[in-house]
Amino acid sequence: QAKNADRNCYRFFSEEMNRQAADQILLANALKEAIRTDQLYLVYQPQVHAATGRLEGVEALARWTDPALGMISPGRFIPLAEETGQIEAIGLWSLRAACRQMALWMQAGVDVPVVSVNISALHFRNPDLPRLIGEILHESGIPPRRLTIELTESAMIENYEQTFIATQAIRAMGIGLSMDDFGTGFSSLSNLANLPLNELKIDRSFMDGFEPTGKVHSVVTAIIRIGRSLGMTVVAEGVETQAQLDLLRQINCDVIQGYFFSRPLDVQDLEAWLNMRPDTECSRPSSQHDAA
Ligand code: C2E
Ligand code: MG
């Protein structure tokens, strides 16, 4: 009897596993088609200077709505693309789309200073990456300081030598480099110091339990000090409340990104958001820039 139960159990799990594998293959094929037919699109989340409220830049985030399957989150399709070898295509597509959008903003006089693009750690293994980034930048005609590349800690953990070479080449072109999701990957601090990064993004998970005193507050304070003392701009991501914003200001966090200011927006909504802000007309000299 017990043996039978085991066997049924085994069959149940293997059927479940087959179904999941089939789902993954279905989804992987749909993603391939979405890339090919340009069905992905970007949304842009504002990054705001903590002290002045000025717009510092936007992060480009990929979105995918499949006609049959509906909206699929990047938390699902980015790891899938990493498994199925499609992540480089997504990276290059994101870069092209973001640079093109920046060129349009510049032509239209829309004041978005920088666009940040996420590049997977896996993509950093390809020695052609810096050259391809350079080509895409050149095609768009935007100045390199208008583009920032976000990489995650896993790039420096799994693949430090190659990542080091790539980051040097990217920075040498004048493009910004940001360490994304910092504080979750246990990367070495000496590697962090040696990479030519100009920005550090504190992972969103630190915003849980971020209170005036306590351990999370101590860690966030320390990360901000490390980043700033290495000459980096420190960005907090996932900021949702006024209380979090106030605390981050007190401990000299430079830039804030999160739902408190805005969710990621499509181009039209971003432009509406920009027009709604009193700040956008204040980019003349002696404007809000020096205000407390
Ligand atoms: P990420 O680069 O760390 O991006 C920040 C994520 O946090 C975004 O999720 C954003 O929507 C979300 N977020 C921002 N503010 C808040 C907040 O206040 N509260 C909460 N709860 N969440 C907030 P999203 O858009 O779902 O993207 C998830 C991840 O997928 C990104 O994390 C990034 O690692 C990856 N990803 C997105 N687009 C691309 C892409 O084009 N290429 C690559 N390689 N990865 C991408
Ligand atoms: Mg990012």
Ligand code: MG
């Ligand atoms: Mg992040």
Ligand code: MG
């Ligand atoms: Mg994150």
